[in-house]
Amino acid sequence: MVVLSIGDFIGKFHPVLVHLPIGILLVAVLFYFLSGKEKYKSITPAISIALFIGMCSAIASSISGFLLSKTAAYEEPLLSRHQWFGIATTVLAVAAWVLYSKHFRQFKWLMILLSLLVIITGHFGGSLTHGADYIFSSGYKSVEAPAPQKLIPDVQQAVAYTDIIKPMLQAKCYSCHGTAKQKGKLRLDEPDYILQGGKNGKIFIAGNTGESELLQRIVLPHDNKEHMPPKEKPQLTKDEIALLHWWINSGASFTEKVSALQQPANIKPVLLALQSGKKNEELAVSFIPEAAVDNADEATIKKLRERGVAITSVAQNSNYLAASFIAVDSITIQDIELLMPLSKQLIWLKLGNSNCTDATISFIDKLTGLTRLSLENTAITDNAFRQLKNLTRLQYLNVAGNNITATGIEQLKEVKLLRNLYIYKTDISASDFANLKKIFPRTMIDTGGYVVPILNSDTTLVTKPK
Amino acid sequence: MTQQELHNWRLQHDAQNKYLQHHTRRHFLSQSAMGLGALALGSLLGCGTNKTTNSVTENFFDPINPLAPRPPMFPGKAKSVIYIHMAGAPSQLELFSYKPELAKLDGQDCPPSLLKGKKFAFIRGVPKMLGPQAAFRQHGQSGLWLSDNLPHLSTVVDDMAMLQAVTTDQFNHAPAQLLMHSGSARQGRPSLGSWVTYGLGTENKNLPGFVVLTSGGNNPDAGKSVWGSGFLPSVYQGVQCRGEGDPVLFIKDPDGMNRDIRKASIDAINKINQQQYEEYKDPEILSRIAQYEMAYKMQISVPEVMNINDEPAYIHEMYGTKPGEARFANNVLLARKLVEKGVRFVQLFDWGWDAHGDSPENAVDVGLINKCRTVDKPITALILDLKQRGLLDETLVIWGSEFGRTPMMENREGKTMPFKGRDHHGAAFSMWMAGGGIKGGTTYGETDEIGYDITNGKTEAFDIQATILHQLGFDHEKFTYQSQGRPFRLTDVGGKVIHDIVS
Numbered sequence: 001m002v003v004l005s006i007g008d009f010i011g012k013f014h015p016v017l018v019h020l021p022i023g024i025l026l027v028a029v030l031f032y033f034l035s036g037k038e039k040y041k042s043i044t045p046a047i048s049i050a051l052f053i054g055m056c057s058a059i060a061s062s063i064s065g066f067l068l069s070k071t072a073a074y075e076e077p078l079l080s081r082h083q084w085f086g087i088a089t090t091v092l093a094v095a096a097w098v099l100y101s102k103h104f105r106q107f108k109w110l111m112i113l114l115s116l117l118v119i120i121t122g123h124f125g126g127s128l129t130h131g132a133d134y135i136f137s138s139g140y141k142s143v144e145a146p147a148p149q150k151l152i153p154d155v156q157q158a159v160a161y162t163d164i165i166k167p168m169l170q171a172k173c174y175s176c177h178g179t180a181k182q183k184g185k186l187r188l189d190e191p192d193y194i195l196q197g198g199k200n201g202k203i204f205i206a207g208n209t210g211e212s213e214l215l216q217r218i219v220l221p222h223d224n225k226e227h228m229p230p231k232e233k234p235q236l237t238k239d240e241i242a243l244l245h246w247w248i249n250s251g252a253s254f255t256e257k258v259s260a261l262q263q264p265a266n267i268k269p270v271l272l273a274l275q276s277g278k279k280n281e282e283l284a285v286s287f288i289p290e291a292a293v294d295n296a297d298e299a300t301i302k303k304l305r306e307r308g309v310a311i312t313s314v315a316q317n318s319n320y321l322a323a324s325f326i327a328v329d330s331i332t333i334q335d336i337e338l339l340m341p342l343s344k345q346l347i348w349l350k351l352g353n354s355n356c357t358d359a360t361i362s363f364i365d366k367l368t369g370l371t372r373l374s375l376e377n378t379a380i381t382d383n384a385f386r387q388l389k390n391l392t393r394l395q396y397l398n399v400a401g402n403n404i405t406a407t408g409i410e411q412l413k414e415v416k417l418l419r420n421l422y423i424y425k426t427d428i429s430a431s432d433f434a435n436l437k438k439i440f441p442r443t444m445i446d447t448g449g450y451v452v453p454i455l456n457s458d459t460t461l462v463t464k465p466k
Numbered sequence: 467m468t469q470q471e472l473h474n475w476r477l478q479h480d481a482q483n484k485y486l487q488h489h490t491r492r493h494f495l496s497q498s499a500m501g502l503g504a505l506a507l508g509s510l511l512g513c514g515t516n517k518t519t520n521s522v523t524e525n526f527f528d529p530i531n532p533l534a535p536r537p538p539m540f541p542g543k544a545k546s547v548i549y550i551h552m553a554g555a556p557s558q559l560e561l562f563s564y565k566p567e568l569a570k571l572d573g574q575d576c577p578p579s580l581l582k583g584k585k586f587a588f589i590r591g592v593p594k595m596l597g598p599q600a601a602f603r604q605h606g607q608s609g610l611w612l613s614d615n616l617p618h619l620s621t622v623v624d625d626m627a628m629l630q631a632v633t634t635d636q637f638n639h640a641p642a643q644l645l646m647h648s649g650s651a652r653q654g655r656p657s658l659g660s661w662v663t664y665g666l667g668t669e670n671k672n673l674p675g676f677v678v679l680t681s682g683g684n685n686p687d688a689g690k691s692v693w694g695s696g697f698l699p700s701v702y703q704g705v706q707c708r709g710e711g712d713p714v715l716f717i718k719d720p721d722g723m724n725r726d727i728r729k730a731s732i733d734a735i736n737k738i739n740q741q742q743y744e745e746y747k748d749p750e751i752l753s754r755i756a757q758y759e760m761a762y763k764m765q766i767s768v769p770e771v772m773n774i775n776d777e778p779a780y781i782h783e784m785y786g787t788k789p790g791e792a793r794f795a796n797n798v799l800l801a802r803k804l805v806e807k808g809v810r811f812v813q814l815f816d817w818g819w820d821a822h823g824d825s826p827e828n829a830v831d832v833g834l835i836n837k838c839r840t841v842d843k844p845i846t847a848l849i850l851d852l853k854q855r856g857l858l859d860e861t862l863v864i865w866g867s868e869f870g871r872t873p874m875m876e877n878r879e880g881k882t883m884p885f886k887g888r889d890h891h892g893a894a895f896s897m898w899m900a901g902g903g904i905k906g907g908t909t910y911g912e913t914d915e916i917g918y919d920i921t922n923g924k925t926e927a928f929d930i931q932a933t934i935l936h937q938l939g940f941d942h943e944k945f946t947y948q949s950q951g952r953p954f955r956l957t958d959v960g961g962k963v964i965h966d967i968v969s
Contacts, residue, residue, distance in 0.1 A: 076524050076948060076953075077953065080951065084951075287541055287543075288541045305534075308671060310534075310535040310668075310669040310670070310671070310808070311535075312535045312536060312537045312667075313537040314537060314541045315537050315538055315539060315540045315541045315542075315939060316537050316538070316539050316540075317540075318537070318541065324535075324669045324808060326669050326670045326807060326808035327669070327670045327671050327672055327808065350669075353806065353807075374856065376855065376856060396856070396859075398855075398856035400854070400855060400856060420856070420859065422854070422855070422856035424854040424855065424856075446853065446854055446856065447854075448853075448854025448855070449854065450784075450850035450851070450853070450854055451784065452618055452621075452783075452784050452785075452786075452843055452846050452847045452850065453618075454783070455617060455618075457617065457839055458786060458839060458842075458843055459839075460839075461836050461839075462831075462832050462835045462836055463826065463832065464826065464832060465829065465831040465832055465885070465886065466831060
């Protein structure tokens with residue numbers, strides 16, 4: 001293993017070594033072309049030396065670069081491009097030196113190609129370490145990450161500027177018009193600066209959206225030079241533009257509450273969408289929760305995996321989890337207890353086709369984040385609903401194939417978000433079902449028991465054309 | 467020393483002997499002083515194995531646990547897929563594509579405008595037009611036109627999204643099947659099921675992630691490469707199970723070998739493989755080890771899940787299944803069982819839909835109707851059964867084929883065929899999807915009034931693949947595998963998600 005660490009060590013020198021072939025090979029090319037002129041004839045002997053040292057340093061850079069690529073994570077397509085251009089440069093440098101030392105002199109295209117390759121390789125290398133947008137970007141990474149707008153408990157009581165407009169400007173404008181930079185001499189991070197405007201003077205006239213440069217430039221076509229934010233930056237959404245428009249139109253106050261401002265019909269739903277709370281939740285059932293959540297506890301996940309539980313996040317960039325006990329032979333109460341540290345993250349849980357009883361899942365009410373729960377073909381009874389009714393975020397519940405009755409199901413009436421309920425092969429009668437439909441008007445209740453009729457044609461064969 | 471230890475020791479001893487006999491040039495290279503440099507140069511020049519560094523678009527492959535469940539790129543509506551492929555290409559004109567205008571042209575010569583510059587697999591000269599050989603009716607709230615050949619399926623049209631303008635540039639079975647399943651008409655690319663199990667792993671570690679079941683008496687023309695893993699690690703290829711007898715050949719231990727001895731030999735083989743791995747670091751060796759262990763587990767789990775005898779009578783009645791027979795209906799029921807058990811991708815092929823009109827079995831008014839009768843009921847039962855079990859919303863069901871059939875009657879070698887048949891036709895055909903976040907009761911795409919060409923909503927194999935991946939939570943443009951120095955996609959350089967049929 002000593003060998004490997006030497007490799008790692010050599011790799012570390014790549015960032016230093018690369019400068020040598022870049023400089024020396026370019027100088028060699030320069031000397032080659034200069035030596036054609038009578039005045040510089042005397043530098044001819046230096047070409048061979050420069051090519052030789054350039055070649056050696058190119059080989060050293062290639063090897064160290066290769067070793068470095070094995071030790072750290074780099075962006076893949078860029079890495080292999082850099083690698084192959086680097087190798088091509090080295091090969092060409094070797095070729096140039098060999099040809100030159102064999103007194104072959106007419107290879108100006110080879111020299112031009114060599115210098116191009118050096119530049120391209122260098123560029124890719126630079127992109128790897130400094131990021132692909134390094135050259136053309138301003139060099140500033142926006143300080144405030146554009147966080148999704150926070151939900152407001154009661155939008156009517158919110159201050160229009162502080163709670164709605166300011167976070168929007170912060171996310172989309174501050175990076176160029178804030179403390180760090182003031183492009184166009186404009187700052188948008190304080191009310192005074194906003195009123196002061198930029199190099200063209202005031203940026204808006206309260207109550208007159210038509211005359212407001214701020215709005216005009218936001219709504220310009222994206223490829224217009226004057227469009228703001230610049231097209232490569234995150235844009236304002238339709239709703240955000242509507243809110244800005246509404247705020248300026250209603251007087252651009254920095255202190256008024258939303259309730260004090262006029263609210264035309266088109267802005268009401270936009271404002272409501274900013275509001276969190278029970279009322280809004282009832283309107284929309286989202287596939288996964290929008291609120292962010294902390295990373296799940298790795299040790300717990302590891303323990304569950306050792307038990308054979310298939311547990312992963314619901315998506316690569318999400319901390320929410322989905323767990324399936326399909327491959328677990330016999331589920332115990334301890335297994336369910338293992339899930340407790342994940343109560344915030346766990347949203348989908350499959351416990352179906354198992355030996356689960358009411359006792360096994362007696363802690364399940366602690367998993368309040370659950371939106372989908374499969375409990376089909378288990379041994380649960382109506383008593384399980386004493387726990388299940390506390391899972392108020394449930395959207396999907398599958399209790400098919402269990403000895404349960406309508407008395408159990410009815411306890412779920414406070415689970416307002418429930419949209420899909422599966423009760424196939426349970427002890428729920430047709431009259432109970434009619435009653436349940438009244439109790440759960442927004443829920444699709446599937447009682448199953450579908451029949452595919454037996455038709456004569458199913459089993460007979462056609463032998464000749466009609 | 468117990469018998470088991472002795473057995474173990476002998477096996478290892480034999481293998482060591484064999485191994486030492488193979489001490490070759492490779493060892494000289496890898497162990498001599500030049501070895502490291504030479505190997506490094508080898509990798510530099512591109513002869514090395516796949517890179518194992520981790521980065522954003524790097525291949526992710528955990529050789530020890532290659533089928534461990536993995537998150538999709540974004541939360542997917544579908545968790546598993548049942549892909550039903552009718553090998554041989556059923557006629558859309560007798561099933562899903564209602565063309566009353568074509569009936570009026572029945573028996574007339576095909577106008578030259580349809581033939582100019584076109585090539586067909588068998589049609590030569592000027593063929594006759596052939597009207598629809600089935601009656602059509604509207605069904606469900608969506609009012610979808612469906613032929614009387616599918617009386618059961620017509621009851622679930624509101625769960626289905628019809629694609630009426632699917633098109634392909636291939637007119638022979640094997641390349642067209644490969645294109646549909648692997649995104650390339652030539653062999654060597656991974657199949658859809660391989661991509662999906664590579665991307666998502668599988669929920670049940672005791673079963674394969676990608677199972678293939680065939681019926682109709684033959685494998686599809688494209689052979690096993692249509693469920694092959696291409697350049698993906700071989701663990702992602704489809705596992706073909708048989709409908710009758712042992713689901714996997716030689717799955718039972720031979721007489722006289724008990725399960726402990728089997729375990730001991732697998733442990734011994736794995737031990738040697740582990741040594742080999744430590745020497746060469748080839749991840750395929752770890753894959754092999756994992757495969758042996760999985761095979762051992764599957765000896766118990768597969769016969770269990772592949773057994774439909776324990777299903778209640780009303781389920782057999784619903785699907786039209788007959789335990790012990792090799793038939794499509796049994797495979798459909800198995801597909802449901804497999805998905806219920808956490809298998810990620812089930813691929814069904816049913817052979818025998820190639821209705822050229824050369825025999826009664828291959829006539830659109832005889833054999834095709836009989837084929838329909840073998841699939842209509844089980845497919846309908848599958849949708850309803852998945853629904854009542856709460857599985858349909860996360861199981862994507864796809865029905866399709868490699869191409870469709872011509873509105874003209876086939877005239878092989880310019881002669882009239884003994885029965886009514888149609889030639890291969892890639893320009894326009896129909897497929898449908900259901901479940902897995904697909905909007906039921908929708909139709910996408912239209913064809914002209916005789917179903918010869920598409921008029922809007924062109925849907926290529928790539929679009930279908932993109933949509934399937936999208937439902938599972940993958941952006942088909944970013945879901946790549948690095949091979950031969952460049953990233954590969956299932957959808958190559960094409961494909962757009964059909965948002966019109968996605969809810």
